[in-house]
Amino acid sequence: xxxxxxxxxxxxxxxxxxxxxxxxxxNTILVLLxxxxxxxxxxxxxxxxxxxxxxxxxANGMIFVLFSIAVxxxxxxxxxxxIIAVYRHQNNIRLQDATRLKG
Amino acid sequence: MSYSYSxxxxxxxxxMMLVAGALLALTYxxxxxxxxxxxxxxxxxxWIGATALVAALYDSVxxxxxxxxxxxxxxxxxxxxxxxxxxxGLALLTLxxxxxxxxxxxxxxxxxxxxFATTGFTLMAAAQHLLVAFVALExxxxxxxxxxxxxxxxxxxxxxxxxxxxxxxxxxAFLLFGFSLIYGATGELDLTRIAxxxxxxxxxxxxxxxxxxxxxxxxxxxxAAPFHLWAPDAYEGAPTPSAALIASASKLAGFTLFLRxxxxxxxxxxxxxxxxxxxxxxxxxxxxxxGASLLLGNLAALAQSNIRRLLAYSAIAHTGAMLLGxxxxxxxxxxxxxxxxxxxxxATAGAFGVIAVLETNGGGQKITDLAGLSRRxxxxxxxxxxxxxxxxxxxxxxxxxxxxxxxxAALKVGGVAGPAGWLTMLAIALSAxxxxxxxxxxxxxxxxxxxxxNSGRIRVPAAAAFTLVVAAALIVVLGLFPSLLLNFxxxxxx
Numbered sequence: 001x002x003x004x005x006x007x008x009x010x011x012x013x014x015x016x017x018x019x020x021x022x023x024x025x026x027n028t029i030l031v032l033l034x035x036x037x038x039x040x041x042x043x044x045x046x047x048x049x050x051x052x053x054x055x056x057x058x059a060n061g062m063i064f065v066l067f068s069i070a071v072x073x074x075x076x077x078x079x080x081x082x083i084i085a086v087y088r089h090q091n092n093i094r095l096q097d098a099t100r101l102k103g
Numbered sequence: 104m105s106y107s108y109s110x111x112x113x114x115x116x117x118x119m120m121l122v123a124g125a126l127l128a129l130t131y132x133x134x135x136x137x138x139x140x141x142x143x144x145x146x147x148x149x150w151i152g153a154t155a156l157v158a159a160l161y162d163s164v165x166x167x168x169x170x171x172x173x174x175x176x177x178x179x180x181x182x183x184x185x186x187x188x189x190x191x192g193l194a195l196l197t198l199x200x201x202x203x204x205x206x207x208x209x210x211x212x213x214x215x216x217x218x219f220a221t222t223g224f225t226l227m228a229a230a231q232h233l234l235v236a237f238v239a240l241e242x243x244x245x246x247x248x249x250x251x252x253x254x255x256x257x258x259x260x261x262x263x264x265x266x267x268x269x270x271x272x273x274x275x276a277f278l279l280f281g282f283s284l285i286y287g288a289t290g291e292l293d294l295t296r297i298a299x300x301x302x303x304x305x306x307x308x309x310x311x312x313x314x315x316x317x318x319x320x321x322x323x324x325x326x327a328a329p330f331h332l333w334a335p336d337a338y339e340g341a342p343t344p345s346a347a348l349i350a351s352a353s354k355l356a357g358f359t360l361f362l363r364x365x366x367x368x369x370x371x372x373x374x375x376x377x378x379x380x381x382x383x384x385x386x387x388x389x390x391x392x393x394g395a396s397l398l399l400g401n402l403a404a405l406a407q408s409n410i411r412r413l414l415a416y417s418a419i420a421h422t423g424a425m426l427l428g429x430x431x432x433x434x435x436x437x438x439x440x441x442x443x444x445x446x447x448x449x450a451t452a453g454a455f456g457v458i459a460v461l462e463t464n465g466g467g468q469k470i471t472d473l474a475g476l477s478r479r480x481x482x483x484x485x486x487x488x489x490x491x492x493x494x495x496x497x498x499x500x501x502x503x504x505x506x507x508x509x510x511x512a513a514l515k516v517g518g519v520a521g522p523a524g525w526l527t528m529l530a531i532a533l534s535a536x537x538x539x540x541x542x543x544x545x546x547x548x549x550x551x552x553x554x555x556x557n558s559g560r561i562r563v564p565a566a567a568a569f570t571l572v573v574a575a576a577l578i579v580v581l582g583l584f585p586s587l588l589l590n591f592x593x594x595x596x597x
Contacts, residue, residue, distance in 0.1 A: 015276075031269055035272040035275075035276055038273070038280065039275070039279055041280060042280040045284065045287060046283045049283065053287060064237075064282075068279055074245055075275065078249060078268065079268055098262045101259055101335075
């Protein structure tokens with residue numbers, strides 16, 4: 001097994017754990033955590049492909065990861081703000097209590 | 104391949120105008136806002152925002168078609184120009200809708216975030232590089248999440264924003280993972296070179312996985328079934344101008360971005376669906392998404408009693424037809440799809456504009472709350488009739504020619520006997536179903552008598568009235584002269 005394969009296996013595992021967490025958890029913070037895990041799995045992919053793939057002159061994958069970390073941070077900020085907005089109304093952050101809208 | 108900074112600066116002039124306008128709105132409100140009432144602050148912010156949008160519109164038109172910019176990072180072709188003009192126009196429409204509702208407590212921030220979202224849309228229109236596409240999409244999405252939750256005193260708004268955010272965040276993760284696999288399989292990030300590498304490559308497991316990931320993300324963002332769950336909640340709970348922006352401009356920019364990603368970028372992996380025994384490729388997946396969206400959107404809309412949820416399910420159904428347009432772009436180019444999405448955006452933003460005025464005047468969200476609209480305000484009822492009939496696809500309005508152009512192009516992909524032909528037949532049959540729920544809305548608005556408790560005349564603010572009349576006129580003119588828009592695109596495969 002080459003190092004690239006190992007990295008891809010780890011990142012796929014991380015993505016699946018994140019997805020399972022995001023889908024199964026009812027605590028909104030933990031769902032957010034799952035989404036962050038999925039994003040980081042993709043980052044790991046970029047780094048692995050950049051490091052072990054065929055040499056490409058500019059550090060494309062590396063730069064992509066820097067940007068996506070920044071974007072993930074912004075996303076976490078917006079997400080936490082929205083979680084606080086919901087907390088102010090229902091005094092908890094359980095997803096099954098957020099049932100005002102349905103039909 | 105040229106890396107000219109001056110050309111890049113020229114190509115990004117509209118974005119600079121938008122960001123400058125957003126900062127100006129914030130600064131003005133911070134420095135001078137304290138002395139003014141809420142209404143004055145709001146009209147100042149709206150005027151600054153509208154000026155920035157008009158300046159950006161002027162810049163995009165005067166720049167014109169530049170071709171590839173800064174290597175192959177951006178591509179300003181006809182599609183990019185048309186989409187930029189389209190999203191800027193729809194954002195102006197959204198500001199007009201915002202003028203018709205009660206002021207939020209932070210009007211300058213609201214306008215600034217609308218401008219930031221629009222910056223994301225205009226960048227999405229021109230992105231030719233995976234990194235630019237990703238960052239532009241995220242700029243637009245994050246702004247839209249905030250806009251959806253802006254009315255945070257209402258529980259519904261916060262809840263809608265949270266659901267929109269959680270689904271959207273998951274879509275982002277899928278998209279990024281798909282992009283990383285495309286990067287791994289080709290070693291490139293810009294779409295031109297990805298297409299070159301894929302030209303002499305066969306479909307591998309890695310690429311298949313990447314395609315599925317990217318299309319799942321696309322399904323989430325465009326609200327295609329079975330990834331549509333956030334849409335009805337977001338449309339119902341979000342403040343009306345935000346819902347209008349989510350329904351119109353974000354759809355237009357999103358479809359342009361994915362058309363560019365799929366056809367010029369990943370076109371080598373499209374497969375072939377002109378006959379039933381098909382080879383694997385993303386066309387099959389897009390066709391499945393289109394069929395599911397058409398069926399689910401139209402059938403679920405029948406059961407709705409809330410006008411906003413009805414518009415949301417009709418949006419899902421329209422997404423199905425737009426996906427058909429993505430398939431048809433193989434033959435007819437981007438023209439029919441662009442015409443469809445742009446005119447759909449104007450009609451749906453206009454419908455939200457009518458809802459906004461109604462809700463400010465004490466109406467609810469029920470379809471029955473529209474009762475007697477023609478007597479309470481003939482202007483609103485007339486505009487609503489134009490928008491709804493265009494959504495239903497009644498000639499001579501623009502919605503009809505949008506459907507006609509897309510379906511005619513889709514029928515050329517393998518004729519009536521192929522899967523694309525079957526999908527088109529399904530879409531045509533379901534248009535008849537759609538007519539029913541649209542006419543239910545119009546029956547309340549035009550025929551039913553007003554409820555005694557709620558029968559006073561509605562005063563329409565001048566800005567909102569002007570916006571609605573302009574939107575309705577646009578629908579009629581584009582419907583009478585569809586060639587104005589369609590001839591702008593060369594009739595060639597994208």
